[in-house]
Amino acid sequence: MDGMDIATLMEGLGARAREASAELAFAPPQAKEAALLAAAEAVEASLPQILEANARDMAFGRDKGLSDAMLDRLKLDASRVAGIVAGLRAVAAQEDPVGAVVAEWDMPSGLHIRRVRTPLGVIGVIYESRPNVTADAAALCLKSGNAVILRGGSESYHSSQALLACMVAGLKAAGLPEGAIQMVPTRDRAAVSEMLRMVKYIDVIVPRGGKGLVGLVQAEARVPVFAHLEGICHIYADGEADLDKARRVVLNAKTRRTGICGSAECLLIDRAFYARHGGVLIEDLLKAGVEVRTEGELLSIPGTIEAKADDFGREFLDMIIAARLVDGVDGAIAHIRRYGSQHTESILTENQATADRFFQRLDSAILMHNASTQFADGGEFGMGAEIGIATGKMHARGPVGAEQLTSFKYLVTGEGTIRG
Amino acid sequence: MDGMDIATLMEGLGARAREASAELAFAPPQAKEAALLAAAEAVEASLPQILEANARDMAFGRDKGLSDAMLDRLKLDASRVAGIVAGLRAVAAQEDPVGAVVAEWDMPSGLHIRRVRTPLGVIGVIYESRPNVTADAAALCLKSGNAVILRGGSESYHSSQALLACMVAGLKAAGLPEGAIQMVPTRDRAAVSEMLRMVKYIDVIVPRGGKGLVGLVQAEARVPVFAHLEGICHIYADGEADLDKARRVVLNAKTRRTGICGSAECLLIDRAFYARHGGVLIEDLLKAGVEVRTEGELLSIPGTIEAKADDFGREFLDMIIAARLVDGVDGAIAHIRRYGSQHTESILTENQATADRFFQRLDSAILMHNASTQFADGGEFGMGAEIGIATGKMHARGPVGAEQLTSFKYLVTGEGTIRG
Numbered sequence: 001m002d003g004m005d006i007a008t009l010m011e012g013l014g015a016r017a018r019e020a021s022a023e024l025a026f027a028p029p030q031a032k033e034a035a036l037l038a039a040a041e042a043v044e045a046s047l048p049q050i051l052e053a054n055a056r057d058m059a060f061g062r063d064k065g066l067s068d069a070m071l072d073r074l075k076l077d078a079s080r081v082a083g084i085v086a087g088l089r090a091v092a093a094q095e096d097p098v099g100a101v102v103a104e105w106d107m108p109s110g111l112h113i114r115r116v117r118t119p120l121g122v123i124g125v126i127y128e129s130r131p132n133v134t135a136d137a138a139a140l141c142l143k144s145g146n147a148v149i150l151r152g153g154s155e156s157y158h159s160s161q162a163l164l165a166c167m168v169a170g171l172k173a174a175g176l177p178e179g180a181i182q183m184v185p186t187r188d189r190a191a192v193s194e195m196l197r198m199v200k201y202i203d204v205i206v207p208r209g210g211k212g213l214v215g216l217v218q219a220e221a222r223v224p225v226f227a228h229l230e231g232i233c234h235i236y237a238d239g240e241a242d243l244d245k246a247r248r249v250v251l252n253a254k255t256r257r258t259g260i261c262g263s264a265e266c267l268l269i270d271r272a273f274y275a276r277h278g279g280v281l282i283e284d285l286l287k288a289g290v291e292v293r294t295e296g297e298l299l300s301i302p303g304t305i306e307a308k309a310d311d312f313g314r315e316f317l318d319m320i321i322a323a324r325l326v327d328g329v330d331g332a333i334a335h336i337r338r339y340g341s342q343h344t345e346s347i348l349t350e351n352q353a354t355a356d357r358f359f360q361r362l363d364s365a366i367l368m369h370n371a372s373t374q375f376a377d378g379g380e381f382g383m384g385a386e387i388g389i390a391t392g393k394m395h396a397r398g399p400v401g402a403e404q405l406t407s408f409k410y411l412v413t414g415e416g417t418i419r420g
Numbered sequence: 421m422d423g424m425d426i427a428t429l430m431e432g433l434g435a436r437a438r439e440a441s442a443e444l445a446f447a448p449p450q451a452k453e454a455a456l457l458a459a460a461e462a463v464e465a466s467l468p469q470i471l472e473a474n475a476r477d478m479a480f481g482r483d484k485g486l487s488d489a490m491l492d493r494l495k496l497d498a499s500r501v502a503g504i505v506a507g508l509r510a511v512a513a514q515e516d517p518v519g520a521v522v523a524e525w526d527m528p529s530g531l532h533i534r535r536v537r538t539p540l541g542v543i544g545v546i547y548e549s550r551p552n553v554t555a556d557a558a559a560l561c562l563k564s565g566n567a568v569i570l571r572g573g574s575e576s577y578h579s580s581q582a583l584l585a586c587m588v589a590g591l592k593a594a595g596l597p598e599g600a601i602q603m604v605p606t607r608d609r610a611a612v613s614e615m616l617r618m619v620k621y622i623d624v625i626v627p628r629g630g631k632g633l634v635g636l637v638q639a640e641a642r643v644p645v646f647a648h649l650e651g652i653c654h655i656y657a658d659g660e661a662d663l664d665k666a667r668r669v670v671l672n673a674k675t676r677r678t679g680i681c682g683s684a685e686c687l688l689i690d691r692a693f694y695a696r697h698g699g700v701l702i703e704d705l706l707k708a709g710v711e712v713r714t715e716g717e718l719l720s721i722p723g724t725i726e727a728k729a730d731d732f733g734r735e736f737l738d739m740i741i742a743a744r745l746v747d748g749v750d751g752a753i754a755h756i757r758r759y760g761s762q763h764t765e766s767i768l769t770e771n772q773a774t775a776d777r778f779f780q781r782l783d784s785a786i787l788m789h790n791a792s793t794q795f796a797d798g799g800e801f802g803m804g805a806e807i808g809i810a811t812g813k814m815h816a817r818g819p820v821g822a823e824q825l826t827s828f829k830y831l832v833t834g835e836g837t838i839r840g
Contacts, residue, residue: 022757026780099780107802111791118783120813199638204814218619224644224814245836252838337442359831360446360519363538371531371834380839381830382527393540393827394624394644395815407813410801411779414791416665418672419800 006186010194013149013182014201017122020179021147025119029096031174032142036092039170040085043135046166047081053158054131061155066129069259069317073129074155084135084163091139091385097403098145112413117406119145121203124195124223125387126151128209131159137206138167138181140387144405147180149202151195153209154187196221206400208388210315226396228388230315231261232341233373236332236358237281238349239272245370246273246348250281252372253346255288259317261389262344262376266312267323268332269298274325282323294323313339329354333361340364342391344376365391365398426606430614433569433602434621437542440599441567445539449516451594452562456512459590460505463555466586467501473578474551481575486549489679489737493549494575504555504583511559511805517823518565532833537826539565541623544615544643545807546571548629551579557626558587558601560807564825567600569622571615573629574607616641626820628808630735646816648808650735651681651763653793656752656778657701658769659692665790666693666768670701672792673766675708679737681809682764682796686732687743688752689718694745702743714743733759749774753781760784762811764796785811785818 024032043050054076061074097117104114123146125137134152141148152160164183171178184191192213196205199222207217208228217225235253237246253264267281279301282292286303293307304323311322312335326332329347336345346368347358355369366376366389378386378399386399396404444452463470474496481494517537524534543566545557554572561568572580584603591598604611612633616625619642627637628648637645655673657666673684687701699721702712706723713727724743731742732755746752749767756765766788767778775789786796786809798806798819806819816824 025783105802107800109795109800111795111800113801118813222642242836248836248838256839355833363445363829366830366832368832369834371832371837372839374839375529375531375832375837380527380529380531381533382525393538397827398830407817409783410786410818412786412788412791412795414789416662416668417791417795418668419676419792419794
């Protein structure tokens, strides 16, 4: 397709989404719940087709030379599909955020004011290889009364289409407009650029991906964005850290799962900690099979390798960590301000004032004290499913569930009340 | 100044604001309060200089041929300056939103999670003729821990500079960074375009103005925007409206003050109302001196004049109103969806189901039932000062006070807690 075709195609998708969103905005909670349950059933019933579609994607991915990590993210099997089904049912069971009265009060003028939740409108989700995002994101958008335009990675094209068909079947079964969940039907990258500029049809873009997508969004987005970008998470061992807690948490923060955005990518060690305990944190990581890239004194620890300049501020998503000595909590704060991505950082200390300083002077979506960065997850926050961890500060921040996909309006009632 | 100079100038302002915002983010509430009180004192003490600066602006405005309405907005006198002083003191007395714990809870993992308010960072405010916005906007940004870059209209340049000096004096007195409140020191329009693209230095733009500014923002903004744009407010008299309430509210909605964004610009009359009560609402408006622009049957009411096509969806800000017959609440909803600006609309009816339908199917920031649109005002909502009425849906909506100028972060504490 040439550029002209893409623009026309996207305009069609946009107009259809906008129309659906007007209807979805006041769809009864029962209809949305029914659609999600029917979609879950459709996914269950379509297991063979979904796995077949995924096999085509996997073959395509292997031919394309995708890394094992990428292929693993792309892969679906019966258990992962069961996870998708469970996810849909969990979102169906959640409370419907739309119409909820967030606050209400009376004014001396006689007016009664209610602030109630409303959908945002149309949400564009741009993601990469994981096909399950198709179902997860669509479910959260539907629950929150928003229409969604999905744009998955070209690697997961067939898997995502198979899941989309199930979601649309759910909409049909519940009598909701099919335009509520659409997917960009082309692998052409120009469609992403188009989405980023469709201010008339898309109210917010949720981009989930790595550096390439970040760059594109920063250069081109005209639509507001809930950035779910890199998770360059730091963990700082203060001079007054408890050694056992520090060892336990650092190891967990890096190694529990390396492919998630809450995985620690950089270990900052207070010189005071190092003077007292030596390289024990790094030795633990090395023993666990982590590659430790560092500099200066820490290079004297056998097994470490020298960090390149760009290893600080880098999201490895792998059994690799950058490590550096810093001067106390202020050194850690300065390093994180320079290299962090405002996702999640953790401090290990028994000194409450030091922890307070870390909490106050850093401005990441999530700050932790004596806890693993791996907890950066909607489920671990008690929010249920999430569409991502927002690293921006506008509207949504941290784990983004159905509630954060809503706006609000004021409903004001009087008795022929006029302003004096 | 040429384009290059403007870019360099704005980069300097931006960097200074960003630096100040890092410090402001954890400034003690007492310091911010002290700065606002000192600024109020400075405004009081500088009354002669402020009036002198304003006289220069007024002379400039008259030479430029500004309308009387524009000149009135530009004008400062002792009483209006006293209003600015009172406004600063009121914001000083407000609760500090930063650091407030919005929610907190425990998780089975042992984590304790707090959601606390944080400043957004750097706010750009672009406004037109009213010089008081300089003090009001700066005060709200400071209270919410944000640095601000102000860009007032060229007409109010000297008045705004005089008020800025007082605000900066307040910062100095309280030991806060002077970069926290800055004003673009040029009348060059290119500075506005620059602001709209300064994603590195400005976190959100608050544009307050008419069609010209709207167009510029829509075409150029790369920075997120809290649009405070047109208030094309509708008032709908349903067939089941109470006649007395309807007469009282319609007259107030249009005529109490015509220059504010909550003033009604379009009256929609249900055919059933018209069949029962005739043109009484329009006759009331005509008697009060309002020019009524209408069409069809309503033109038979003596004194009405024929509406042009663009009189619907137009913000008159004057003693002018557009009027049209519609078929019931659904006709009103369809008209408002097409012509409204999602600011404020009001329905007059005694039928609760009809009012509910209006509330549910429209998506304006403020919807009213049997109340005047003139109540669309932060003070009337009990929020104190406001930086404007946001007509967008992202982050802020309706009256934007200090609280809506904040974001939040999660503070999570454990006891060496790791994820299983």
